[in-house]
Amino acid sequence: MPTINEKLTEEIRAKxxxxxxxxxxxxxxxxxxxxxxxxxxxxxxxxxxxxxxLVWNSFCVLNLANYLPEVLKSVEPPRGPRDPKPEGPLPxxxxxxxxxxxxxxxxxxxxxxxDRDRVMVMGVASRGMVSRRKVEANFAGREILAVEExxxxxxxxxxxxxxxxxxxxxxxxxxxxCTHPDPVLVDVRIGEPASERKNPNPFQQVDDIEKKSNxxxxxxFTSEFAxxxxxxxxxxxxxxxxxxxxxxDDAKPQWVGKSLDAVDTGLFHLLRAYxxxxxxxxxxxxxxxxxxxxxxxxxxxKLNKDVLDLYGMEAGMQPGSPLPLTTYATNDPQKFIxxxxxxxxxxx
Amino acid sequence: xxxxxxxxxxxxxxxxxxxxxxLKTFKLVFENETQKKAWKHVPxxxxxxxxxxxxxxxxxxxxxxxxxxxxxxxxxxxGKVTTALHQMHTGERMGVRGPLGNGxxxxxxxxxxxxxxxxxxxxxxxxxxxxxxxxxxxxDYGKITFIYGARTPGMLLYRDEMKQWAARGDLDLHVTVDxxxxxxxxxxxxxxxxxxxxxxxxxxxxxxxxxxxxxIKFTMPPLEKIGWTDDLVYLSLENRMxxxxxxxxxxxxxxxxxxxxxxxxxxxxVRKLPxxx
Amino acid sequence: xxxxxxxxxxxxxxxxQWSQNRRVYRPAADRQQxxxxxxxxxxxxxxxxxxLTMAVGPxxxxxxxxxxxxxxTMQTFSLKSSDPDKALMKEPEKLTEKQIVAGLRPCDxxxxxxxxxxxxxxxxxxxxxxRTVMVGFTCSAMCATCFCDQVxxxxxxxxxxxxxxxxxxxxxxxxxxTPAGEELTxxxxxxxxxxxxxxxxxxxxxxxxxxxxxxxxxxKGRDLNRLYEAPLWKxxxxxCINCGACTFNCPTCYCFDVQxxxxxxxGRRIRYWDSCMFPLYSLHTSGHNPRGRxxxxxxxxxxxxxxxxxxxxxxxxxxxxxxCVQDCPVNIDIREVMSDLLTVE
Numbered sequence: 001m002p003t004i005n006e007k008l009t010e011e012i013r014a015k016x017x018x019x020x021x022x023x024x025x026x027x028x029x030x031x032x033x034x035x036x037x038x039x040x041x042x043x044x045x046x047x048x049x050x051x052x053x054l055v056w057n058s059f060c061v062l063n064l065a066n067y068l069p070e071v072l073k074s075v076e077p078p079r080g081p082r083d084p085k086p087e088g089p090l091p092x093x094x095x096x097x098x099x100x101x102x103x104x105x106x107x108x109x110x111x112x113x114x115d116r117d118r119v120m121v122m123g124v125a126s127r128g129m130v131s132r133r134k135v136e137a138n139f140a141g142r143e144i145l146a147v148e149e150x151x152x153x154x155x156x157x158x159x160x161x162x163x164x165x166x167x168x169x170x171x172x173x174x175x176x177x178c179t180h181p182d183p184v185l186v187d188v189r190i191g192e193p194a195s196e197r198k199n200p201n202p203f204q205q206v207d208d209i210e211k212k213s214n215x216x217x218x219x220x221f222t223s224e225f226a227x228x229x230x231x232x233x234x235x236x237x238x239x240x241x242x243x244x245x246x247x248x249d250d251a252k253p254q255w256v257g258k259s260l261d262a263v264d265t266g267l268f269h270l271l272r273a274y275x276x277x278x279x280x281x282x283x284x285x286x287x288x289x290x291x292x293x294x295x296x297x298x299x300x301x302k303l304n305k306d307v308l309d310l311y312g313m314e315a316g317m318q319p320g321s322p323l324p325l326t327t328y329a330t331n332d333p334q335k336f337i338x339x340x341x342x343x344x345x346x347x348x
Numbered sequence: 349x350x351x352x353x354x355x356x357x358x359x360x361x362x363x364x365x366x367x368x369x370x371l372k373t374f375k376l377v378f379e380n381e382t383q384k385k386a387w388k389h390v391p392x393x394x395x396x397x398x399x400x401x402x403x404x405x406x407x408x409x410x411x412x413x414x415x416x417x418x419x420x421x422x423x424x425x426x427g428k429v430t431t432a433l434h435q436m437h438t439g440e441r442m443g444v445r446g447p448l449g450n451g452x453x454x455x456x457x458x459x460x461x462x463x464x465x466x467x468x469x470x471x472x473x474x475x476x477x478x479x480x481x482x483x484x485x486x487x488d489y490g491k492i493t494f495i496y497g498a499r500t501p502g503m504l505l506y507r508d509e510m511k512q513w514a515a516r517g518d519l520d521l522h523v524t525v526d527x528x529x530x531x532x533x534x535x536x537x538x539x540x541x542x543x544x545x546x547x548x549x550x551x552x553x554x555x556x557x558x559x560x561x562x563x564i565k566f567t568m569p570p571l572e573k574i575g576w577t578d579d580l581v582y583l584s585l586e587n588r589m590x591x592x593x594x595x596x597x598x599x600x601x602x603x604x605x606x607x608x609x610x611x612x613x614x615x616x617x618v619r620k621l622p623x624x625x
Numbered sequence: 626x627x628x629x630x631x632x633x634x635x636x637x638x639x640x641x642q643w644s645q646n647r648r649v650y651r652p653a654a655d656r657q658q659x660x661x662x663x664x665x666x667x668x669x670x671x672x673x674x675x676x677l678t679m680a681v682g683p684x685x686x687x688x689x690x691x692x693x694x695x696x697x698t699m700q701t702f703s704l705k706s707s708d709p710d711k712a713l714m715k716e717p718e719k720l721t722e723k724q725i726v727a728g729l730r731p732c733d734x735x736x737x738x739x740x741x742x743x744x745x746x747x748x749x750x751x752x753x754x755x756r757t758v759m760v761g762f763t764c765s766a767m768c769a770t771c772f773c774d775q776v777x778x779x780x781x782x783x784x785x786x787x788x789x790x791x792x793x794x795x796x797x798x799x800x801x802x803t804p805a806g807e808e809l810t811x812x813x814x815x816x817x818x819x820x821x822x823x824x825x826x827x828x829x830x831x832x833x834x835x836x837x838x839x840x841x842x843x844x845k846g847r848d849l850n851r852l853y854e855a856p857l858w859k860x861x862x863x864x865c866i867n868c869g870a871c872t873f874n875c876p877t878c879y880c881f882d883v884q885x886x887x888x889x890x891x892g893r894r895i896r897y898w899d900s901c902m903f904p905l906y907s908l909h910t911s912g913h914n915p916r917g918r919x920x921x922x923x924x925x926x927x928x929x930x931x932x933x934x935x936x937x938x939x940x941x942x943x944x945x946x947x948x949c950v951q952d953c954p955v956n957i958d959i960r961e962v963m964s965d966l967l968t969v970e
Contacts, residue, residue: 010752030635034956035956035958035960035961036769036770036950036951036956036958039956041862041864041955041956041957042864042955043860043863044863044864046862060668062954062955066866067863067864070863070919071863074863141680143681143682143768143769145769170858226666227666227667228666229666229686229869229873229874230869230870230873231868231869231900232869232872232903233868233869233870233871233872233954235867235868236866236868237868238869249903249904249905251427251428252427252428257884257886258882258884258897259695259696259884259886259895259897260665260695260696260897261696287953289866289868289870289954290950291870291873291874292666292685349746349747349748349751350746350747350748351748352699352700352748353700353714353716354700354714354958356712356713356714359810398714399712400702400704400712400713400714400885400892400894401704401712401885401887401892402885403883403884403885404883406684426910426911427910430910440712441711441712441713442712443714444714508831541750553830575700586909587907587909587915588906588907588908588909590664590881590882590883590899591881591883593746594743594880595744595746595747595879595881595902596880596883596896596899597743597879597880597929598880598882598899598906600925600929600933601915602928602933603849603933603936603937622849622850622853624907624915624916624921624925625915
């Protein structure tokens with residue numbers, strides 16, 4: 001009996017093959033098998049015959065929307081930097097998308113990084129992606145040589161052991177609290193749709209930190225980011241971070257130092273979080289790719305909570321809805337600017 | 349052992365070379381007498397100019413080793429460090445680290461030969477150093493042809509010296525500008541075109557060509573037509589550098605480190621490199 | 626060469642004794658702990674008496690942080706106008722304090738010697754090398770991601786180690802390989818290893834994977850431009866996100882950037898790790914970038930490690946520790962890159 005993910009894999013391969021064979025799309029962004037247990041490789045498939053290598057499983061933790069702008073560019077006919085855009089429609093690209101990734105595509109469209117008409121979203125509902133780190137921690141000290149996925153369990157094998165663990169218990173934090181597992185955009189449906197998940201408090205992890213005293217919060221912040229090696233994997237894996245020159249790379253003026261100084265490192269993470277405020281879909285790619293296991297998601301999650309509380313906005317839920325950071329309404333709450341005496345009451 | 353410590357120098361004089369003010373020649377004098385005496389460089393080599401608080405930049409040495417007592421650097425204002433340098437005044441302290449790189453083969457492949465020097469734009473700086481060296485050792489070299497072009501008369505460097513060189517009888521000087529300009533009665537034409545017209549045959553000769561890659565690309569065909577081959581042509585490559593001593597690897601072009609294996613290469617060597625420069 | 630036999634307790638006591646007189650560093654047991662240590666992520670200063678045990682495979686981060694720390698102050702200066710030494714670059718005090726790194730593997734120890742090739746004349750690296758003693762543990766097992774034997778090393782290798790400790794039948798056999806190692810063990814009451822121990826060690830060595838130079842010879846023999854133009858770079862460059870995860874945890878990536886930092890009129894020129902994966906690495910001030918496309922940068926790192934470095938210095942710039950394989954967010958596997966390159970005619 002094939003597992004849920006094996007069935008999805010077959011469906012993805014068949015539909016990707018059809019899209020490419022019919023010439024509907026020039027490329028499909030998906031995943032191929034990885035060389036290590038619990039890893040997958042993001043891959044771009046450009047011929048129907050190559051679709052056999054596409055896979056779908058519980059380890060697809062990278063956000064494929066991150067590759068969308070560059071793959072869209074790569075399928076355009078080559079032209080010089082000053083040549084005009086060619087006449088007629090440009091080739092399309094298909095991309096696998098879960099709830100959060102599809103919301104990123106909405107944001108990319110709103111921010112003019114991606115042309116919606118050129119994207120075929122192969123929407124697949126997420127059952128939550130497993131954290132490789134959580135599994136490894138569960139088997140601390142024992143090398144994992146293979147992991148077999150069943151529908152609700154993982155069979156973890158080493159040189160001298162084989163154990164079954166519950167899949168959901170190993171799923172990433174952001175997936176545990178996710179309320180939007182189903183893609184908000186679907187051009188080609190893969191598998192069955194999933195309904196919204198109920199969660200009385202998706203921001204529990206943020207609340208836990210906010211409950212701490214100032215000193216405790218500072219201790220959490222300094223120790224969390226102490227091991228950052230400034231590799232920028234978090235930034236590079238994020239579909240929101242597409243600035244041609246990131247603020248950390250500016251020299252005139254230099255906003256942030258480049259060494260491992262705690263202030264510079266903290267500043268990098270705080271400023272990046274602010275640049276993602278209200279745009280982030282909590283896809284968890286940043287945390288999944290960090291080689292040092294830093295939970296920088298807490299910063300963006302906190303800012304997402306603030307944007308939701310202040311402006312009632314959640315990134316990418318509605319194509320065409322206004323972007324929080326570039327929308328100014330006269331009744332925007334101003335609690336953080338205006339004091340009691342001069343406070344503008346809501347609706348005034 | 350490498351020393352990353354720059355020698356302290358003071359700016360003795362600043363000459364604004366170009367009309368737009370973007371190129372200035374800095375005359376630097378050593379603060380330390382021992383360091384001054386120990387400094388020996390070869391035309392074609394470069395040095396790191398160090399500005400405390402700003403950074404370092406690799407700049408070709410524009411003065412010949414025969415111009416004793418000081419060093420000349422002609423610097424284009426382009427980025428953070430060069431802008432800070434351009435804002436400095438005479439008397440201020442800065443640093444020089446070097447000499448770095450391999451320089452032109454003045455004592456080996458060039459000795460006894462006819463020398464053809466082709467310079468485009470700002471790249472003429474180390475060729476000034478070379479020419480002055482050659483003229484100071486005139487008997488060691490054959491015919492000297494110096495072809496130099498800039499976009500406009502206002503962009504030409506070392507204009508006063510050019511006049512002196514033009515007046516000499518022992519070299520062929522050809523200075524050109526890209527287009528006709530009021531008040532200019534010299535040659536008009538791109539450097540590759542002029543080079544094609546006046547470059548001598550390669551017999552017993554060596555060519556030094558410095559300029560933007562596109563200039564070199566178009567200069568080679570007319571030279572090749574009259575028999576020049578890659579092994580007779582010396583180029584100077586540029587790349588982003590940090591240590592200048594072959595350690596940090598920033599300047600690598602494939603397997604080659606521009607700061608240590610170059611910046612001077614024959615065209616034969618350059619053609620073997622992957623095209624990432 | 627002196628060879629000693631130690632129990633776990635004796636080993637821990639020895640490390641404790643060392644830590645009385647000098648700084649001793651060990652791999653950090655817990656990520657959070659290294660936040661409070663006075664050394665780089667992944668390592669901690671030995672204080673207290675926790676036993677020195679090694680997990681299979683190399684520690685999380687490499688030892689290059691001890692020889693080539695970041696940031697490293699190259700010069701200091703003052704920019705105060707009243708200071709007659711304004712803008713005069715001064716070298717910092719040379720560091721001479723001895724330090725011991727305990728708990729590295731043969732792969733990391735070998736990386737020290739590999740980095741010594743380009744850093745032969747680098748005064749900072751040489752000063753750090755002179756004051757650091759390497760006490761390592763050989764490997765009786767290899768992880769699935771270890772491949773030291775394919776790139777010039779071996780799990781029982783001793784290159785770069787001052788003391789090599791092997792776990793044999795519940796005890797430790799320590800080989801003292803250099804004068805620096807002898808200095809550490811002089812005066813300690815350690816039991817010499819007997820013939821059984823020495824034979825067991827030799828047998829272990831003979832049985833463990835030996836250095837296999839086939840791949841090195843093969844790649845050295847390939848034409849550089851053919852490798853450069855190989856078809857594998859395009860898909861590789863497509864999935865690579867050009868972060869520095871591979872570079873920074875790699876023991877043999879040694880590129881650095883230099884910056885001046887000034888705070889309230891006092892400054893320092895520092896160097897810190899850089900990665901050729903970053904676009905800034907090769908960016909000219911004019912805006913021209915010889916490696917402006919992602920693929921060019923991804924290709925550069927592998928070509929450097931597997932072709933340019935061996936052509937210039939001899940060995941691969943890789944010790945087979947497998948950290949990049951574990952850490953790469955997009956699962957680019959250098960072993961796969963090597964096999965793909967070997968298929969190029």
